[in-house]
Amino acid sequence: METDYARESVFCDICNSGNHELLFEKEGFRHVRCNVCGLVFVNPRLKEHLTFQQVSGTGSMGEHELTPAQVRRLDAELDRFEPYRLLNRILELGAGRGWFLDRAARSGWETWAVEVNQDAIRQLRTKRVTEIIAQPAEEFEAPADYFDAVRMWDVIEHLKSPRKAITNVHKVLRTGGFLKLATTNFASLSRKVNGPEWVYLNGADHIVLFEPATITRLLGEIGFSNITIRTKSFNLRRKLYFPERELPPPSTILRPFRKLIDEAIRFTLSGHQMLVTAIK
Numbered sequence: 003m004e005t006d007y008a009r010e011s012v013f014c015d016i017c018n019s020g021n022h023e024l025l026f027e028k029e030g031f032r033h034v035r036c037n038v039c040g041l042v043f044v045n046p047r048l049k050e051h052l053t054f055q056q057v058s059g060t061g062s063m064g065e066h067e068l069t070p071a072q073v074r075r076l077d078a079e080l081d082r083f084e085p086y087r088l089l090n091r092i093l094e095l096g097a098g099r100g101w102f103l104d105r106a107a108r109s110g111w112e113t114w115a116v117e118v119n120q121d122a123i124r125q126l127r128t129k130r131v132t133e134i135i136a137q138p139a140e141e142f143e144a145p146a147d148y149f150d151a152v153r154m155w156d157v158i159e160h161l162k163s164p165r166k167a168i169t170n171v172h173k174v175l176r177t178g179g180f181l182k183l184a185t186t187n188f189a190s191l192s193r194k195v196n197g198p199e200w201v202y203l204n205g206a207d208h209i210v211l212f213e214p215a216t217i218t219r220l221l222g223e224i225g226f227s228n229i230t231i232r233t234k235s236f237n238l239r240r241k242l243y244f245p246e247r248e249l250p251p252p253s254t255i256l257r258p259f260r261k262l263i264d265e266a267i268r269f270t271l272s273g274h275q276m277l278v279t280a281i282k
Contacts, residue, residue, distance in 0.1 A: 009046035015165050015210060016041045016220050026198040031205020033198075039219060042188050042211040047162075068101055076105045083151045086180040087111075093149045093174065095139045095167065096157030098122050100129035107131070114149070116142045140166035147176045154183035158217075159208045168224050175282040181226065183278045189213040190274040191267055192236050202274065214271050217278055226280035233273030236263050 013020050014036040022034040022045065034045045068076070079102070083092065092106050097115035099122060107113045107130030114133045115126050126134050135142045139154075140163045152171045158164045171181060186202040187193070188211040193200040202208060212220075214231050221229050267273040 008049040010049040011046045012043070012162075014039060014041050015043065015163050016216060016223075028198045028203055028205060033203065033205065033211070039216065040213070041216045042213070044205045044209040047209045048206055072101070073105070076102055077109075080106055080109055082182065083153075083180060086150045086178070088178075089148070089150050089176060091149045092151045092153070093144065093171075094153045094155070095142075095171070096154060096160070097126060097131070098155075100126040100131055102153060102155070103131050104129040114144065138162075140170065142170060144174045146173050148174050149179060150176060151180040151182070154181070156184055156186075158183060158185045158212065159202075159210055161210065164210055164212075165220060165224070168220060168226075172224050172226065172282055177282055179282045181221075181278075181280045181282070185212055185217070185276050185278070187213060187233050187272070187274055187276045189215075189272065190233065190236070191270075191272040192274045212276065214276065217276065221278070221280050226282060228279075228281040230279045231271060232277050233267060233271045233275060234264065234277065235273050235275050236267050 014022065017036065017039040019036055019038040021037045023037055025033045025035055025042065027033070031044050032046070033042060035042050083106075090110065091112045091114065092103070093114040093116065094103055095116045097103055097117045098119075100115060103111075103113040103115055103126075112132045113130065114135065115131050116135045116137065116139055117123050117126060118136060118138055123134060123136055135144065137143065139157065139161055152175055154167075154171070158167065161167050175181065186208065193202075203211075214233075218229050218231065264273070
């Protein structure tokens with residue numbers, strides 16, 4: 003849906019260049035690629051983007067409760083953070099409804115959340131969260147070298163300045179601390195097949211679109227090391243929520259080959275979601 007809200011033009015958030023080229027326009031939003039570092043971003047973007055984030059969705063996981071499968075998945079993910087547990091403190095940027103932190107608290111972690119969405123903040127107050135910081139990820143304040151680990155799940159693509167947010171994360175992590183983030187992958191096979199109709203292209207909301215090369219450059223420049231990236235999932239959906247009975251014909255045709263495709267994209271970093279880890 004095209005919007006008439008005020009826009010602002012911006013420079014590349016990674017290299018601060020104003021040299022970019024238009025890739026396509028979708029629903030009134032121009033998606034451009036930086037000619038210096040390759041970052042893809044919306045330009046111009048909504049001037050009041052933060053206001054939009056404060057009232058938009060809180061995530062898709064468990065409005066009222068988690069399914070047993072979701073509990074198992076979160077607990078399995080928490081196991082990945084365990085080797086870095088020295089100070090016993092974990093922070094999540096864009097904590098949403100707080101389910102991850104709630105599970106972490108049940109395992110004994112001191113849990114901190116950074117969140118701006120008003121509905122999410124209300125729900126966080128009902129969870130086992132030690133501290134809620136109602137500030138943008140680019141501006142939040144927390145003690146330096148305070149956390150063992152930071153999680154950012156489907157957050158970085160929403161931020162006006164991922165560089166400022168990741169710089170903040172680097173500051174609050176202890177030396178040897180662990181960062182784990184997930185974001186969409188603009189270099190994915192499903193994006194290349196769908197073009198501008200790719201399901202995750204929403205210029206009002208997803209304003210910075212990373213690829214393995216650009217997220218690696220950003221993390222490395224800020225001071226992170228041991229950066230690892232894997233990708234997962236392939237689909238041809240053109241809507242975020244597509245009832246099974248209404249799946250487009252290509253998705254139905256490809257369903258028998260799904261496992262084979264998923265295995266192939268795992269080795270080529272062409273899945274539509276990137277899972278990134280790094281060490282301070």
